[in-house]
Amino acid sequence: MGAFLFGFLVLRTLLIAQGAQEQRSLTPLHYFVGEWVGTGDGEPGVSTVSRTYRFVLDERFLQVENTSAYAPQEINKKGEVHSDIGFFSFDKSRKRIAFRQFHSEGFVNQYSMDSLSADGKTFTLLTESIENIPAGWRAKEVYRILNENEFEEVFSLAPPGKYFEVYSTTRLKRNQPGEH
Numbered sequence: 001m002g003a004f005l006f007g008f009l010v011l012r013t014l015l016i017a018q019g020a021q022e023q024r025s026l027t028p029l030h031y032f033v034g035e036w037v038g039t040g041d042g043e044p045g046v047s048t049v050s051r052t053y054r055f056v057l058d059e060r061f062l063q064v065e066n067t068s069a070y071a072p073q074e075i076n077k078k079g080e081v082h083s084d085i086g087f088f089s090f091d092k093s094r095k096r097i098a099f100r101q102f103h104s105e106g107f108v109n110q111y112s113m114d115s116l117s118a119d120g121k122t123f124t125l126l127t128e129s130i131e132n133i134p135a136g137w138r139a140k141e142v143y144r145i146l147n148e149n150e151f152e153e154v155f156s157l158a159p160p161g162k163y164f165e166v167y168s169t170t171r172l173k174r175n176q177p178g179e180h
Contacts, residue, residue, distance in 0.1 A: 025090035026097065028120055029053075029062050031145060035175040042155075042168030044080070045070045049170055062088040064101075068170075099125055099141075106132045109139055121145040136160025149174035 032053040040047040047068040056063045064086040072079040086101035097113040111125035127139040138158040145151045150173050156164040 025092075026062055026088060028116055028123060029088055029097070032062070032064075032151075036151075036172040037175050038170060038172035040068055040168050040170040042166065044082075044168060045073045045076065047071070047082075047168075047170075049172060051172060056087075060089065064088070097125075108132065111139070111141065114140075134160070138164070140164050149176075 033055065034053060036049075036051045036053075038049045038051075040049050047070045049066065049068045051064065051066045053062055053064050055061070064084075066082075066084050066086075068082045070076065070080045070082070081104075083104040084101055086099055088097055088099050090096075091098045091112075094112070099109075099111040099113075101109045101111070103109070108131035109127050110129045112128050114124045114126045116123045122142065122144045125141045125143075130137055130139060137160060140156045140158075142154045142156075143151060144154075150171070153170045153172070154166055155168045155170070157167045158164040
């Protein structure tokens, strides 16, 4: 019984250390933890955006919940609400950050971090696969930290065999306690 308990404690300690290592591997993303509000503009129109980033599952994953409400416009008189949920993780075998994003429209994007600026304030994610869209499409997300409480996200799409074109730009501010 003593050997079993010792083995269990050693295994538990190793798993906790592994979780801490994975969280450190997500260090470039710690800035985003919290609640954010802002606006978006682009091909789907003008939107108001709310987003939350939080660590989940023993802090091994950074979860993102996003809602963008698009105002009515000429081509979409009722407007629309887009929601997505995503999870950042650290892929130990490739030594890079991965991001899986699930959209209310049924798309599932799997990204890999392509680059991180030397100052850690700009990073680029490129899709490795997109589910439920014709083959060959690609997506790119570029995050730029503007200051302590504000960042910009540029989402671009590329049809098969074509270059990326900006689809939307979103600017978010950290929601301070007491603000709505």
